[in-house]
Amino acid sequence: MKLELRGITKKFGAFTANDSIDLTVESGQVHSLLGENGAGKSTLMNVLFGLYEPTAGEIRVDGTPVRFGGPGEAMAAGIGMVHQHFMLIPVFTVAENVALGDEHTRAGGILDLETTRRRIREISDRFGFHVDPDALVEDLPVGVQQRVEIIKALVRDARVLILDEPTAVLTPQETDELLDIIRQLRDSGTAIVFISHKLREVKAISTQITVLRRGRVVGTADPGADQSELAALMVGRDVVLNRAKSAPTLGEETFTVSNLTVLSPDGVRLVDDVSFGIRQGEVLAVAGVQGNGQTELTEAIMGLHKAQGSIRLDGEELLGRTTRQVIRAGVGYVPEDRSTDGLVGPFTVAENLVLNRYDRPPAGNGLQLDPKAIRRLAQKRVQEFDIRTQGVDLPVGTLSGGNQQKVVMARELVDDLKLFIASQPTRGVDVGSIEFLHERIIRERDSGTPVMIVSTELDEVLDLADRIAVMYHGRIIGIVPGNTSRDDLGLMMAGIDPAASPQDTTPKGATA
């Protein structure tokens, strides 16, 4: 099977997400789409999968032009997709999820899940998936959920498989397994479109690479291409892969967490007996794959989650205090998901800038607000943080992601902080803003504040951290110096401590 995209253009209003893109993928090939955040990769694949209608251009299957009115038609044409955000229904079983949309039925529309179960077992055995058809999806680990997505595509006889950022949620070991699976699929004649911004994986798996930037194809390359060359192509300029940062001036350890445990509503130990400390003028970065307890750890510190143990700041116990009391104790907190936890979308920029300080001078007093003072304050902060907005009275929801993040940072980075915590401080933020935000964080450190950064981005961790704590399954697997190698960190993020037990590094992990 040969799939061709010819001159695909997709416009949203005046914004061109895809600009006459050509792409060809054939059986037995892995064609990688490489590009930065927002380069238009996902838009292109959504066009291909029938979720978006292209503004111009055509899709050809084996030379014949086709039009997909919806994902159903794309699947009927043999195209399968593993979405970045899994399209699985948590309360359904694996079999139900796989059957959905392509059900086998007996008379009267009665479901015949047995056929589906058999197919799942077949595929599962062939690729070594270890997936139980009757398990509830919500009980499965992320890596297994992804396999369910792949099974969904294979059950429908997909001859072209699109994988959209498939490794984002995986540990290095899981990633290697996935790459193995992709090779098997390739060898069995499936055409693969592999979407990623991770050079290492793209180089490891591709037969062909197309680089997208700002909605256009800026180049093609073969997997032998030089890594920094690819990176430059992707970002549009020379890239400095590592940057030096000044040495910290350490003060006292004013922030300590001891034996902290957080339970989920149904009793899972989300944070499991965690202890660490941060000194003044030091950045501790908490690294780990998404969903290993980092979120709950920060939320417990902020009083947003019930916890057991002890959290002390300047000798005072924070555990058991309300969020407001924690904030008043001098803690600045940038939550990981700004649109959910950081900002009130319909509120103005000015209101968002005083979201946790509306009742203190100069914004207001215990009784009422001072709108003029709030505006003045906002204008000052907007200037200081270079927030691009048409005015401080506009809803913050109308700002771009980078500027929204700056609003959150501007609010939290106030004077006299005793502790600064930032979760995913630059997620979904453009390169220019990242630079700015990182600089701000380091400046806060240098003013003598203990800083805790939670990030799933190793680059960010290595850029900012003086020490790195790696979390895995709710535990801190180890706290290591800021210059620890990526390989060691990668192993720790998979729950293996290289320093402690090298023999545990399984052969599978070694193939990386």
Add this chain to the structure above:
Amino acid sequence: MSTTVTVPSGSGASPAAGPAPQPQREIVRHWATPITFAVLTVISLLVFALGASGESATFRISTEADAVQIPDIVAPTVPVGWIITLLLAALTVWGLLSVRRRGTVPGWGSAAFAVLFVAGFLVWVVGAADTTTVFLTGLIAGAFVLAVPLIFGSMAGVLSERAGVVNIAIEGQLLAGAFTAAVTGSVTGSVWAGLLAAVVAGALVSALLAVFSIRYLVNQVIVGVVLNVLVAGLTSFLFSTLLSSDSARFNSPPHFESIRIPVLADIPVIGPILFDQTVLGYGMYLIVAALYVGLFRTRWGLRVRAVGEHPKAADTVGINVLRTRYVNVLLAGAIAGMGGAFFTLVNSSSFSKEMTAGQGFIALAAVIFGRWNPIGAFFAALLFGFATNMQYVLAILGTPVPSQFMAMLPYLVTILVVAGLVGRSRGPAAAGTPYVKE
């Protein structure tokens, strides 16, 4: 602690092969249920045992005309009050223990508690009444009759909400069904035409709900509330203009006759309930069964539930989410419309203003109480029907409980359920079922 590498022991498990090991899980204890038990046990002690008055309560099961005669049950109030209180206390202790051991109280425990408590209440209240004999079969049969529109309404709620659209407009759908059934039935002289019109009317109200909430994205609670007002206004307006000016022509509908199934209808207690019904009554059982099987055993149901759980996932496997929602919301309206027809084609002689009197809201409560499961909603609606019927029966018996308090019962029970049990429980349906989308 500052720069050394701290290594927790026992972290060497390979996460790579197969499913990753599940993190350790601890028991989370839900005390709400046993605490509720305890409170109710105290009430039982104070009211049913210590507060027992009168000699005994008599429950008659058979009438003299029945083929099979079952003797009356005579319950002496004081001993029964004490026995039930002791049993409730035992269940409470057992509930506390089982929460300590495994976190929750099994569902059958709650059911047993509820049955015992109701029994205790019945004995106490009948024993204290002026007339201490009550016809139990009639009480239950009456409950079933009162529950019919509730059951239809709750099925409409289950279906619509399973598809992801909150249906506060059940009240309006019932009322529209009742109105059009009366008018069409009267004009055509055919019960079937009346029923068909009711179905169409219910679906029309649903169509508005669907269009405004699905196409125009208006908050579904608001659309529902406003639609109820609109239907109430429309039917009252037309009642005042057309129906009252010529009620012989517009408001004297024909009625469905009961169809008695021989032999089976003679079974004591359940015979008259299950086998001496109108077409609507039989249809109701059919719809409950069909919805249950349909939702959980068929392709259609899988898709409906998928759309209600995670529409985007459904979309990516080629299911037309909007169409599924439209279709099921319309179907839901049709079912509620049928329930509306029950008011004018079975239960009362003609249509009157706002005759549904809030039953749509009780049906909504039954949906939640029944955890969005057709069978659960069926029994919840029955319970509410039972409470309403108790109110009437006890008023006749002359009990110490003011009838207004009996009338409050369904609402009180719903609040208790919503706050105490449903609010935090993560039952199979509640774990992932839309209730209100903001």
Add this chain to the structure above:
Amino acid sequence: MSAVTTQAGPKPDASGPSAGRPAGGSALRHMLAGNGMVTVLAIVLSLVISAVLIILTDEEVLEALGYFFARPQDTLVAAWEAVAAAYAALFRGAVFNYQAEDFTGMIYPFMESLTLSTPLIIISLGIAISFRSGLFNIGGQGQMIFGAMFATFFGVHLQLPFGVHLLLVVIMGILGGALWGSIVGILKAATGAHEVILTIMLNYIAVYLVAYLLQTPVLQREGSTNPVSDFLEPTAVFPPLLGDSFRLHWGFVVAILTTVFAWWLIQRSTIGFQLRAVGANPAAARTAGVSVKRMYVVAMVISGGLAGLAGVSQVSGTEKVLNTDVAGSFGFDAITVALLGRSNPVGVFFAGLLFGALRAGGVTMQTETGVPIDIVLIIQSLIVLFIAAPPLVRTIFRLPAPSALEARTAADPVTQPALAGAAAATTTTAGGTAPAAESAVVGDAVGVAAGDAASPPSPAETASPAETASPAEAAPAGARRDTPDAGPPPGGRGTASPTQDTTGEEGEQR
């Protein structure tokens, strides 16, 4: 804005098509696309539809329709006359009776409109405050009953000097409503039970409770067998505002003061700030240190308190006695008023005046032309439906659509949360039963919404693609960053599983 990279590529406007002044920029277009226009047209449309109903049920029209093909003009004339008569009566009954003999008679209808709108405005302000806090208080009826019961009890059984007595009655009424409302807030905060169900159930309980108490010496008039209370002491009632010729009482002034108070509370007070934050995005409010649970209770106490005050204005002002029908349909009317006023106190005040006037005029219309007052319910609900769906009104009247930014800024957070700001789209379910579909549905809805608003589904509105849209942000060379291809969905993180974030974010390893 200087460092545009040399690479070829589209150079979209910094903030996408949505930013800045409306395209085309004409003031007329701006006005036509605005909220005010939609409100006016919604009212017109509702009156037109109701006119059709009046025509279709008018006996003379039906008669003339019988020989329509012989003399069609008869039908048209009859139709015109039916509608004209009805609406003229409505106007005379609501605003100005030009047929009256003296001035008092002429303005009597207007005073009557003000009288009827007094409790409506007050209770609607309460409902509006709950809406702004993200709570659907359907329980205005029950809270109003409680206010009226408390007020009546203290107004009937106590002997106090004027002023003190009235003040006490007012305070007690507010307390009564607040008490009934607080049950909802407390239960929601403590157990996560949904307020819509709670308030509906508490309405019925209040109805039965007042019916019961009106049969006991607590409230029942001595010697009466009807469920009605004694008259309130003269010291406990609002004095007439403009003399004894009108029923209008000082309660109307209270309604005005309440409007001012509600405006201050919502827009200026710190409590209002917290309430609005909780209403628009409870998660962000909680993260910023606002106690969401406490705010639920506060919102319901205020909301219920105002409903209680509305009850006071009924028993202490208009009716002077308590009966089982004291709350009438005020509870549900208040919802429509709050929606028409877009939960904005000043808007609610005028919406309350409008619906009060419709009520007053409806009575005249019914007595003079035989058109049942139920038509008012129809008009009311139609207005709200149309207002909640501006695209529908625009389509009917072929109005220009607002620009995407305007649509976002103008969308009513209560009726169309999916349109009003991305973060606002997060759910407000505080219960542990937040369904998985919710966030996904909302995320979905944002896209559909833009399409329905007849504006292109511009991703420039959502966070991530806008990054590329801004040349300014391609600023100085720096470290390469691996960032996810698409930012978090606008609806916030998918709550696919309570324990595990399955939406999958970034995790780069080497």
